[in-house]
């Protein structure tokens with residue numbers, strides 16, 4: 001360690017990188033850790049994507065073709081867990097690692113070693129989880145929502161699932177603490193909170209949600225564990241408990257969790273749309289307040305996932321109305337993005353295309369959410385493919401598209417090279433067509449009554465399932481173009497200028513390209529700080 | 535750990551720590567610990583792996599904190615780092631609060647909703663008419679099936695104004711002693727600091743000891759176990775996680791005491807002390823919640 005400790009001082013002055021495996025294992029640099037998060041997320045996206053293709057292959061036709069029902073159920077469960085906890089969440093943390101210090105004018109994250117710890121917990125967590133594919137009884141198959149009593153009937157995979165979730169939870173709590181502390185304590189001198197780019201704002205609020213609800217999930221799964229192994233009866237009526245209680249605790253976590261997945265996307269889109277419209281963001285402050293109100297409301301809407309469990313009428317009314325309230329701040333955001341483009345001189349590079357697709361398609365997901373929020377209607381839609389269509393619209397063209405938009409947008413700053421615009425556009429068009437062919441028909445299937453999480457179905461659903469599966473394969477394989485575009489850029493892309501997008505503002509674009517190993521070694525000068533309310 | 539350049543880290547300069555093997559070591563140890571637990575629960579080689587993992591985790595805490603304390607003593611951290619540590623600790627405690635909130639939520643849900651419903655209240659009157667004819671809504675309860683260790687399904691509870699009240703007094707007193715110690719630290723009165731800090735962790739361990747006695751009483755004589763229905767579940771999970779936190783807190787206090795005995799901390803800079811003090815107040819407040827809602831009302 002002696003030589004590295006010496007380098008500690010040298011770091012302050014030079015672009016001195018540690019070498020070899022140690023650079024990654026012992027990393028403390030926000031960019032290295034951010035890269036590891038993003039690569040990890042990418043691997044998980046492909047793993048979870050492969051599972052999704054197993055599901056869609058089985059559903060291509062009615063009847064059982066490829067897998068047996070219990071494996072099918074494992075696939076739906078594992079797909080969701082991988083995509084949520086292994087894909088989207090780490091991808092956002094990776095982007096936060098890269099961008100937050102650069103955007104607030106800091107040299108690194110506030111707690112760099114903790115940062116490395118948060119990352120390295122993840123591969124181990126997913127080793128536990130993926131290991132269940134090989135234990136007796138197979139991988140967990142009771143759904144990512146882990147409802148008892150079903151989940152308690154799992155085989156040997158059960159404790160692995162619980163402890164994997166514990167590790168993921170520790171990882172995200174520590175990661176979130178780091179983001180909060182970086183934003184609150186490491187901002188450049190003179191930079192007020194309302195001078196921060198929206199990506200920092202949305203992540204600040206996301207991190208708060210994470211710290212508030214990940215421990216609740218930990219509590220919930222711990223109760224499952226003791227119910228299974230140690231004779232507690234939290235979720236067993238004969239002992240005075242109630243399985244529905246699990247659903248309440250789970251969704252108290254679960255609904256804020258879906259905002260954890262989407263709020264950073266709002267941030268990314270709020271950076272990209274102004275840049276490519278060459279206009280400042282319309283209604284910056286209202287964006288901040290809208291994000292905060294969404295976060296607040298997300299704590300009091302959870303039982304919209306449970307309208308059919310037999311809640312008292314007053315409960316159904318309350319949760320129906322509070323859920324609908326969320327549409328107001330969400331609408332504020334959508335209108336602000338539209339107003340930002342109004343009379344802008346818009347150009348359509350790949351990041352902007354993805355951001356625009358986000359705007360249209362996320363809004364569709366929001367509307368189907370509103371339909372689901374109507375309690376009497378939800379009695380019909382609940383547990384059908386309509387719900388599947390809803391959450392995939394908000395998650396795939398919502399969260400995942402904006403992750404990809406962010407990667408295309410910032411890649412030149414990260415590696416100093418441009419991606420190939422034709423490759424990017426090809427990726428975009430195939431993705432956007434694929435995703436709609438994949439998920440739009442699922443609305444029809446759901447409205448017609450096709451249940452979710454079922455490997456076989458009645459022949460009346462055959463046509464749209466086939467269409468949906470074709471879309472799935474188009475979408476899935478077109479993601480290889482994403483990898484190709486990144487690979488190509490990093491290896492042989494054109495050299496990028498300091499500000500590759502003429503309309504881009506913010507401290508991240510004031511740094512040289514590629515960004516230096518330690519972002520802001522000395523605080524940025526006051527005259528380059530963003531103006532308040534931009 | 536060459537730190538000859540430590541003095542260069544003035545407050546006007548950012549500080550970025552050098553790389554460290556502790557995070558990856560920590561991930562491996564937590565993984566081993568949890569793999570061991572899984573194996574144990576699945577009746578495999580778990581206990582050995584678990585114990586190995588546990589030892590590794592202990593090593594993690596000792597090793598990592600040692601590095602941080604050492605660097606701190608050498609003056610490598612500026613006020614900004616100090617502030618980051620403070621904020622980090624605050625938010626960590628907030629996450630702990632939410633962890634307990636889940637279990638308190640379960641308690642309130644059982645008492646306010648699931649048990650009354652099982653007793654046929656409100657719209658759930660058919661529970662009473664058809665399912666559980668001789669189950670009445672009451673607390674404490676181990677449910678309609680009267681699950682628990684005794685054959686007749688009976689069990690007794692620990693009255694609030696016995697040992698629990700004494701334990702409340704102990705924790706409140708320890709809250710006072712640590713505050714006195716803190717003031718002494720700020721005024722540079724080291725011997726008062728040392729004595730009151732020692733008193734604090736001794737009170738902490740006394741609490742844990744009494745709690746252990748209470749548990750063994752419950753298990754051997756009262757028919758009150760983790761498996762005694764919803765009462766036993768909420769009782770032991772809440773007090774158990776709290777007891778674990780007190781134990782950890784008391785160990786942290788002990789470490790801080792050893793450090794003050796070695797002359798660590800100055801009246802101006804003593805984040806480690808304060809972090810532990812905050813943590814201690816946090817377990818104190820949780821206990822008050824437990825005393826009121828688990829033992830008393």
Ligand code: HEM
Nearest residue numbers: 258261262304305366369370372373382383387391394395
């Ligand atoms: C206006 C905003 C939204 C409303 C009103 C809304 C409403 C709902 C409702 C009522 C359900 C339950 C449907 C049922 O199970 O019967 C639901 C499910 C779901 N929503 Fe949303 N939602 C909104 C936005 C979002 C966002 C932004 C995300 C994620 C990024 C999201 C992700 C999900 C997921 C994952 C589920 C299904 C969970 C499961 O059962 O597995 N929703 N939504």
Ligand SMILES: [Cu+2]
Nearest residue numbers: 255258304305
């Ligand atoms: Cu929800």
